[in-house]
Structure formats: structure tokens, C-alpha cells
Amino acid sequence: MAELPVLITREEVMRLLRYTDLIPKLESALALFSKRSGAELVQPLRTIVPLQKHNGFLGLMPAYIAHEDILAAKMVSFYQRDPDSVLPAHQATVLLFDPERGNVKAVMDGTAITEMRTAAVSAISTKLLKPCRQEVLCILGSGLQAVSHYQVFTQMFSFTQVRVWSRRRERAEQFARAVAGPVTMCSSVKEAVEGADVIVTVTMAKEPVLQGEWVKPGAHVAAVGACRPDWRELDDVLMRDSVVYVDSREGASTESGDIILSGASVFAELGEVLNGTKPALCEKTTVFKSLGMGIQDAVAAKLVFDQWKSQL
Ligand SMILES: NC(=O)C1=CN([C@@H]2O[C@H](COP(=O)(O)OP(=O)(O)OC[C@H]3O[C@@H](n4cnc5c(N)ncnc54)[C@H](O)[C@@H]3O)[C@@H](O)[C@H]2O)C=CC1
Numbered sequence: 001m002a003e004l005p006v007l008i009t010r011e012e013v014m015r016l017l018r019y020t021d022l023i024p025k026l027e028s029a030l031a032l033f034s035k036r037s038g039a040e041l042v043q044p045l046r047t048i049v050p051l052q053k054h055n056g057f058l059g060l061m062p063a064y065i066a067h068e069d070i071l072a073a074k075m076v077s078f079y080q081r082d083p084d085s086v087l088p089a090h091q092a093t094v095l096l097f098d099p100e101r102g103n104v105k106a107v108m109d110g111t112a113i114t115e116m117r118t119a120a121v122s123a124i125s126t127k128l129l130k131p132c133r134q135e136v137l138c139i140l141g142s143g144l145q146a147v148s149h150y151q152v153f154t155q156m157f158s159f160t161q162v163r164v165w166s167r168r169r170e171r172a173e174q175f176a177r178a179v180a181g182p183v184t185m186c187s188s189v190k191e192a193v194e195g196a197d198v199i200v201t202v203t204m205a206k207e208p209v210l211q212g213e214w215v216k217p218g219a220h221v222a223a224v225g226a227c228r229p230d231w232r233e234l235d236d237v238l239m240r241d242s243v244v245y246v247d248s249r250e251g252a253s254t255e256s257g258d259i260i261l262s263g264a265s266v267f268a269e270l271g272e273v274l275n276g277t278k279p280a281l282c283e284k285t286t287v288f289k290s291l292g293m294g295i296q297d298a299v300a301a302k303l304v305f306d307q308w309k310s311q312l
């Protein structure tokens with residue numbers, strides 16, 4: 001009889017998972033993914049179950065990485081909530097399997113994993129596509145992803161100013177209280193974005209919030225929201241005038257409204273840049289369109305589980 005799975009809570013995931021361990025693992029997984037080496041890495045396109053009645057979606061994200069023998073599956077629900085709702089937009093659970101026997105070894109909080117691995121991949125995109133200057137970071141949105149992005153970006157880079165814009169001032173104030181460091185609150189997207197070297201978009205918007213005409217030439221945009229084919233965060237001008245990088249071409253061409261509706265073409269996956277098969281065009285304005293991948297959750301879950309075991 002297989003042992004019962006262990007249950008790893010959000011607090012434990014946040015204690016056990018460190019960006020310094022996570023980033024190299026994510027880079028290896030992204031690089032391997034872009035080699036499309038068949039059975040070595042298996043990650044079907046995310047299955048999405050629309051919950052029309054509740055204005056939400058359930059995403060199913062299994063992944064297998066053979067050489068590390070990691071088998072995991074994340075289930076993530078996400079909802080377009082009304083602005084006064086106190087319910088979280090995303091909730092996720094990751095199952096980590098024993099690939100040899102097929103049993104579940106651990107059931108862990110996937111919401112914290114999603115926050116950290118998504119921010120870490122945005123940071124990797126910024127490290128690879130480094131704009132000439134890295135002084136001003138601008139974050140559009142003030143939710144959970146905004147907080148994790150603040151944490152990893154201020155850990156990895158030396159910005160002199162971090163600006164935040166949110167639809168509601170009180171949410172931006174909440175964000176400023178949640179992060180351990182200085183934040184400049186801006187009252188419009190234009191004010192937040194002007195002159196910024198790196199812009200992170202982490203909103204639940206369905207229509208563009210960021211206009212290309214406000215973006216400094218040569219800036220890098222990590223675009224994390226708008227993960228449905230009819231949702232937008234970025235306008236056509238920005239999509240047309242930028243070099244577009246993605247995590248997965250298949251994911252982007254199926255799920256990204258910013259890519260599909262603007263007709264922009266994808267220049268490269270981050271994995272191709274890591275493999276040296278596509279260049280990092282750092283002097284251009286670059287957009288990294290992030291959709292999220294099961295392999296990112298899988299490597300994070302394995303790190304959490306190994307840390308958990310080592311502390312028994
Ligand atoms: N690429 C990836 O791997 C992942 C992407 N995401 C996406 O990141 C985004 C942020 O997620 P969380 O921080 O977890 O959500 P959250 O609910 O904690 O925060 C959402 C933020 O968007 C703002 N917002 C909502 N509607 C807006 C609108 N119409 N215009 C402007 N701002 C608006 C809210 O005020 C809030 O600041 C979402 O779009 C989510 O789907 C989330 C997880 C992974």
C-alpha cells in the first residue's frame with residue numbers, strides 16, 4: 001500500500017520555496033521545453049473548463065520531466081470578481097506524484113507556487129532581455145502577483161524607484177503596506193509608466209490598460225495578465241512596436257488575447273534565448289507575454305517537497 005500523501009500548506013510553501021533555488025530550476029525547465037525533446041518533457045496544452053455561470057475558469061495543468069522524474073498536476077481556478085469582492089481571483093492545488101508507482105506523494109498549496117513561479121519567470125525574462133537602464137520598475141495592478149513580482153524584482157535587481165498603479169487607491173495603499181520597501185503610488189497608468197525601464201502588468205483587465213505610446217523605447221514589459229484569447233492588457237501599438245517573447249508558443253497562440261487579437265508575431269520563447277537559438281534583442285522594446293506552464297509548477301513543487309522531506 002502506498003503511503004498517504006502529505007499535505008503542505010500555503011505557509012509551508014512560502015517558508016520552503018526560495019527564489020534562489022527556484023530560478024535555476026525554472027531556467028533549465030524553460031530551456032528543455034524549447035528543445036521539444038519528445039518524451040523527455042511532456043506538457044499538454046492547459047485544459048480550460050469555463051464556468052460561465054460563475055464568471056470563472058478551471059485550468060488543468062499536468063507535466064512530466066523525465067530526467068528529473070517529476071510528475072505533477074496543478075488545478076487552478078480563476079474568476080473575474082467584482083471589484084468589491086474579498087474572494088481571491090485564483091486558487092490552486094498541486095499534486096506531486098511518484099512517477100514510478102503512480103501514487104500521489106504530496107498535495108500542496110498551489111496558489112503560493114503560482115505567485116512565486118510566475119514572478120520568477122518574469123524576472124528571468126528581465127534578466128535575459130535586460131533593458132539598457134534598470135532604474136525604474138513600474139507595476140500595474142496591486143494583487144497577489146503584484147506582491148510576488150515586487151519581492152523577486154527587488155531581490156534580483158537594483159531599481160532606484162518602484163511605482164505602482166491600481167484602479168483603486170486603497171488597493172495600492174494595501175500593496176504598499178504588504179511589501180517591505182519603498183513604493184511610489186501613481187494616480188494614472190500614464191504617470192506610472194512614463195520613463196519606466198521595466199513594466200510589469202498583473203491586472204485582471206479584459207481591455208488594454210497599457211498603451212504603447214506611453215512606453216519608453218527600449219523598455220521591457222513583462223505581461224502576466226490577460227490569459228484568455230479575448231482578454232487584453234496591452235494595446236495594438238505596443239504589440240506592433242515590440243519584439244514579443246513568450247513562455248510557450250502553443251500557449252500564446254491559443255490563450256493570449258494580446259497576441260491573437262493584435263496579430264503580433266512571436267519572436268522567440270524564453271527557452272530559445274536560454275538555449276542560444278534565438279537572440280535577446282535588449283536594445284529594442286520587448287514584451288514577454290507570460291501564460292504560465294505546468295512544468296513551472298512541477299519544478300517548484302519538487303523543490304518544496306524535497307525541502308519539506310529534508311526537514312523531517
Ligand atoms: N501568466 C501566468 O502564469 C499567470 C497569470 N496570472 C494573471 O495575473 C493577473 C493578476 O493575478 P493576481 O494578482 O493573482 O490577481 P488579484 O485579483 O490578486 O489582482 C488583480 C489586480 O488586477 C486589478 N484589476 C482587476 N480588473 C481590472 C481592470 N479591469 N483594469 C485594471 N486593473 C484591474 C485589481 O484591482 C488587482 O489589482 C491575472 O490576470 C491572472 O490571471 C495569474 C497567475 C499566473
Ligand SMILES: O=C([O-])C1=[NH+]CCC1
Pocket residue numbers: 059076078090114227291292293
Ligand atoms: O499558469 C497559471 O497558473 C495561470 N495562468 C493564468 C491563470 C492561471
